[in-house]
Amino acid sequence: MTPKMLLLPILLPAALAVVLLVIPRTLRLVRNALALAGAAVLLYYGFVFFALKDLRFNVPWLGMGIDFDLRLYHFSSFILLALAGFLILITLYSTVKMKDAPRAREFFAYVFLTAAFANGAVLANNFVPLVFFWEGLLVTLYGLITIGGRPTSGRTAVKALLISGFCDFSMILGIGLLWTVSGTLTMSQVSVEPTGLAAVAFVLMMIGAAGKAGAMPFHTWIPDAAVDAPVTFMAFLPAAFEKLLGIYLLARISLDFFKLRPGSGLSVLLMVLGAVTIVLAVLMALVQKDLKRLLSYHAVSQVGYMILGIGTAVPFGIAGGLFHMINHAMYKCGLFLSAGSVEHRTGTTELKKLGGLRKEMPLTAFGFTVCALAISGVWPLNGFVSKEMVFHGALESGYTVFAIAAWVGAIFTFASFLKAGHSVFFGERTREIPAVKESQPAIVVPILVLAALCILFGVYNKLPLTLFIQPILAGHVEAGAHLDFTSHALDIFNPVALISIGCLVLAFLLHRHGFLKSGRKPYLASEPVHNLPVVHKLYDLAEARVFDPYEQGVKVLHGLSLVLYKAVDRPIDFVFEKVVTVAGEKFTAILRKAHNGHYANYLAWCLAGLIIVAGAISLLAK
Amino acid sequence: MIILFVALPLVVAGILPLVGKVSRRVVPDLLANAALLFLLVYAAITGRHLIAGGPVLQQLSWFGEPVAIRLALDGFSLLMLLAIALVGLAACLFSIDYMEHYGAKANYYALFLVMIAGMNGLVLATDLFNVYLFMEVAAVASYALVAFGLGRDELEAAFKYLLLSVVATAFILISVAVIFGMTGSLDFAAVAKALQELNAGAAVGVASAFFLMGFGLKAALIPFHAWLPDAHPSAPAPISAVLSGLLIKVSGVYAMTRIFLNVFGLTPALSTVLMSLGALSMVVAAFLALGQKDMKRMLAYSSISQVGYVVLGIGIGTPLGIAGGLFHLFNHALAKGLLFLTSGSVQQATGTRDLDEMGGLAKRMPITAATNLVGALSIAGVPPLNGFWSKLIIIIALVQSGHPVFAVIAVLTSVLTLWYYLLMQRKAFFGKLNEKWAAVKEAPFWMTAATVFLALLCVGIGILFSSTVTTWIQPAADVLADGVHAVIGSWGF
Amino acid sequence: MIVQTALLIGLVLFSVLAILLRDLLKSAISLAAASLFLGIIFFRMNAPYAGVFEISVVAGLITVLFILTIALTKAGDEVRESRVVNWVFPLFFIAFIIIDALVMKGLLRKIPALASGAETGTFGDVLWKGRTFDLVGQIAVILAGVFAVLALFRKGDKHD
């Protein structure tokens, strides 16, 4: 297996993207086949690389320490495999879902281009190729959102681009600082104490990673995209790819590049960011009326768990965060796909209009339920395991307040999914939607596969933990404590597990109370929480995007531009345009008045001139 | 045979009115232009290798016995002769067509040649009184030529010009008398030698003050400039070209430079006065030009401003400064002659001199517009034309001789100069065609030929500036840089 | 000395009068008187030739010419020239006179006395031997004058 093979995961999808773009609309089947074949090949090589574990491809590129350096090691091979997996599921799903979409060819091209960039970013071992592939995703992000075709998708695409662009630029600044501190751009050689300038670099790069993952301050484009962008995009990028890449980089930052100390200021910062993201996002999710927006807020909230996990800087917590990353990718993608399947058949995802679809769409219903339970952290599923590890990590790190925030998040997550599940699948049938059949197999199969994986990773969690997560932490265990998470993963007879189960029961009661209070209408189950005195006000403000940093940011940008334009540019132009010309005319007018054509005047000047000249010469001659 | 420069034009001028009786137009044109062409060729070719070995002195003899006509030709006077011949020829070519509707062409050419003869005589004179006399010759001819159009404002302008010049020459005469009184002789060499021994600083100071007033008025420096903005615009175009291009330089700057540098010797006091006068006229005239509505008045003020540059250059006194000043004198003669000729073509084509009425003439008169552009950019000092090099040398000399303030003023004035030339371009040629001039045709053949001749000269000198400087400007500058010794040593008769 | 200054004041008086008088005839006569005074001053400063020329040519010939033309053209009426006398010129003129008086007297005393008569010989030899180039110049001025008259008083095909 020559090092050159490392180029394959980048070049194959890129080439395929070009081909897919070129294939005329009529040859749709050929296109689908090609896409699936390409994804399959990528998956195969994902496994091959995973088995291979170590490979390095390094060729000089721009000089000055910048060379095209790709490195395969256990962490990147794991992410590569995961990316390939999701790619094939999404491609399969899209062959049907995007069948009659106007710009389907572009969609497939962007999907594979994203895959190429993502693979490149994961494999990169020099910061410049990393940034090159990392920011390349911006282009496809913009392209994919505009495919939504709704009038506001252009605006949302720009919003997503600006937010991600801002984060990527701050990451560039972070990398620049890191380069000056560490002296080298090769990622594998960088390992710096995060103090002083390096701390600033850490924060900036963390912003980059969190921005990509969609954490709190940079998340506002995801809910808008949920409505404006195609659902396949939501399942593909915000649910799976972005989370994987974002948390991969966050892990590498806090593990490889900087030696993050548990309990240090930066770890607390991360934990605060995580906790805040969990709580606020889930509260927003609870009151959503549209299934896709609800799921998108959950995507943001779940990232909070991962950041909290990594933020604890405790091996147990970090492992929990990483495991939660892959688990979340699976069940979130599943949830979005099932929402897509519902939308495919019924044409809408409004909770009010939907109801009792479990009889007509049993498989989607089953898939949705399994994933919903997984995300809520119900026992034996993978969500439970990774959440437990995050809870343990949070407690072990000494700051119980973050654990409590996590638990609160768990409560509302389960409450909102009860509401969603109940109103979409388990309530009684509403008349607005005609009779519907189950979606085609190409849509249902990916959902079921993901549901199965959730069950597999939950029940037999030893496999992913030892195979994927453990090697990542191998190099970083300080306390020498044997990294054995698997021993008490599934036992529920310990205080932490009991508390989480208590939370679930609490959520169920909350849902039942809401359900009964609103006269058996499942989609209003969250009203009691929604109508709390102060909270109600906050919700309205949030819906009006008051807290949306992007909207405020754009207003600030526009204000600043206006100030710069009016206070600096126009005055300078005024000086050139008016002041100089008017001054010239004024001075000339004075002089011209002196030329009135009288001979006597002219003679007078001559005499005056003579006197002055004579005086000057005699004075100066002395 | 350098007397030819004076004698030939006079003789031709003498016979011209008689010839004029015979054929009204063809022969006078031919004769005048042939004379000037001969002078040009004579100056350009034979002149150069004459002065190769230092100044040429000629003591004439009338049928055997020596006559007190002493002429001296050195680098500086040869440069002036060349300039006179060049611009004179161009103006003469131009007037073939332009003077058609004025009538009395033979008289016009006669006066023109007398003026040329006067200027040539002044340049070759070796005696203070001769300088005064030949200046009068050129002046009288120019009074008549300015009033040639016989219009009301032409007569008034000519009259004012005459009266002011008379005052100026009176003061020059006083100064000549003072010098004669002090040194007992009028010959440059003798006066220079005598002044060296006499340390009558104050008297020389007063004499140079009077000279400065007289020649200043002739050169139209600011306090004494008032006659020029009236005289030049009302004169017929070729005449204002020769006036602005040559007369103010020969009878003003040449005489002042020759006397101050070669006879009196440039004292620091005189140098500062000259430089400040130059700078003053540079700035004030530029501002005045900015406000003009009449094309030729703007060009007249621009002449005052550029003569200010020349005087500033020469006033520095360093060899480089003098070279810069002389080079600018030469370039300005060509470029300003060109501009006045183009204004003549425009006036003849549209019948007006008012810039606001003109508009987009470039469409109908492309060659005139192009040549005007070349002239304007050359004077504004925009490379690669000749004006740029001379201004550059002046500014370098200013900075090197420790006058940064003057250098900044010179630089800012060249920006101002460009401003009003752009104003002229925009109003006259570069804008949209004013429908009034839709029927306007390009100027007749000889007029465009003259302007193209001068324009090519401007561009040629701009590109081959190094050979021009070494062959023509450097010898002249060396003569002046030697100061009094140039005259004492080699001019003794 | 008094005679000298009296003559000078007379000269200045008559020339100013020549300008200010409205009637052409009177001003021509006062011009002749002024040149007469000048001729006398030349004689007193032992410049006989200058004096002769001044009186004969300027006082005699030109005055006759003026009177003749005035009479011929019967343009004896006033000259309606605008009498704008503004304060600028007189002020500077007086200033110039004062400074001239103060400075020049003291200055000229310092100039060394002229050596012996530079060129001896009759006026004719001086003119011919010493100043022949001036003769050429003189001829040129006369030529210029003639052509000027011819050009300025041409009739017929004047303006198109």
Add this chain to the structure above:
Amino acid sequence: MNAETIVLLTILVPIVGSFATPLAGLLSRRARSVWAILVSAVTAVLPLTLIPLALQGGEVIVRKSLALGFDFVLIIDPLSIFMAGVSSFVGCLIVVYSVGYIHKEENQNEYYLMVLLFIGAMMGLVFSGNLIFLYLFWEIIAISCWRLIGFYREPAHVRKADKAFLVTFFGAVVMLLGFIQIYGITNTFDITAMRGTLVPGTAVLLILFGLFSKSATVPLHTWLPDAGVAPTTVTALLHAAVLVKIGVYAFARLFLYTFRLPEGWQQAIPIIVMVSSLVAAGAAAVENDIKRILAYSTISQIGYIFLGFSMANAAGISGSLLFILMHGLAKAGLFLCAGIVIHAVHTKDIREMGGLVKTMPVTAIAFLVCSFSVIGIPPFGGFFSKFLVIMGTVQAGRPWLAAAALFTAVLTMYYLFRVFSLVFLGELKRPAPEKTKSMVFVVAVLAVLSLAAGLFVAYPMKLVNIATTEMSWWLR
């Protein structure tokens, strides 16, 4: 043909060719356009033949002495070859574009004459090694710019052209004073003889006046947006590709290759240019005339190039050199797209346009690609240049400036996408098909080039690295 003849040809062919265009014009309109394209193509190819010489990193000095110390010196080194290549290539593309663009306008003879003169003077300036000849070509470019901006002959346009000429002439003449002050110290105008001399602060200020006026940095920048009244090809040539690069090239040639900047200035220049970049970006976000927006955007991006050069470390300088290439391509593309849009919709106000992506797909994609490259988003070329400039700034110990640069980059993204969404997205107000094929072709070529420059950045980078090491004697 040795390097000297090639360089002399690169300078003389366009200048002599430009004066021959009116003659070709007499023959026929086609003959003239073919002649113009031929001359510009030859000028574009000639510097490319020098690239092997550049890659060896050698420096050939040609000297021919003239009067009074103004001797004609040519420096043929990687920096000048790189600049010559970039400008002549983009110039040639613009000549091809303008054949389609102005075939209906009058006085085209003068247009082609001035464009070719412009390219010729640019070649002359890039290779000249004597301060006076640098100034001479500088002014010839100012003349041709003046005539080009006033091409439409409207009174308002000509006034703007005059303003542009006066501001640049004022700056240039003050710069000349600076040159003469330096001449007073070193008493030579020859750059190669003055390498390494420390220059007094005032001379730096004076020279900066000239550089900032030509490359339109804030205090002297208002002429550039006003010059938007010129035909789009001219604004593309002026704003994007070539004219503004002169100021930047002169900065590199004078203050990196030749003189040592006094300490105070090394601190001050980056701040000035960053302020200029920010102000221009702010103005671009507010303007509504598409060409003025792109003009302000150029002023803002030029700030980056100056920033990179003033950092004087390997990353900064190579970043700036690469920036010149990438920005030249991308911004020319943007302008020419704007040209097609204006040509079709007959208005410059972006609020009156909308939804043009449906009728002008190729132009829309080209505009998007070029905007991405200008903003600096991979995989397009602009990313590498902006990245290197920022790395250089951070390495030079100025993280705050780097932060400001990045903020301006966000502002750039904001206003470029504001333009893109207002012009190409949204509902279709004025349906207008894409006009002539040649214009769309050129725009597509520029877009593809921006992408290719990004993907195959290693090749231009090789030349840029050599130029950087060659130029920065203090690093060696």
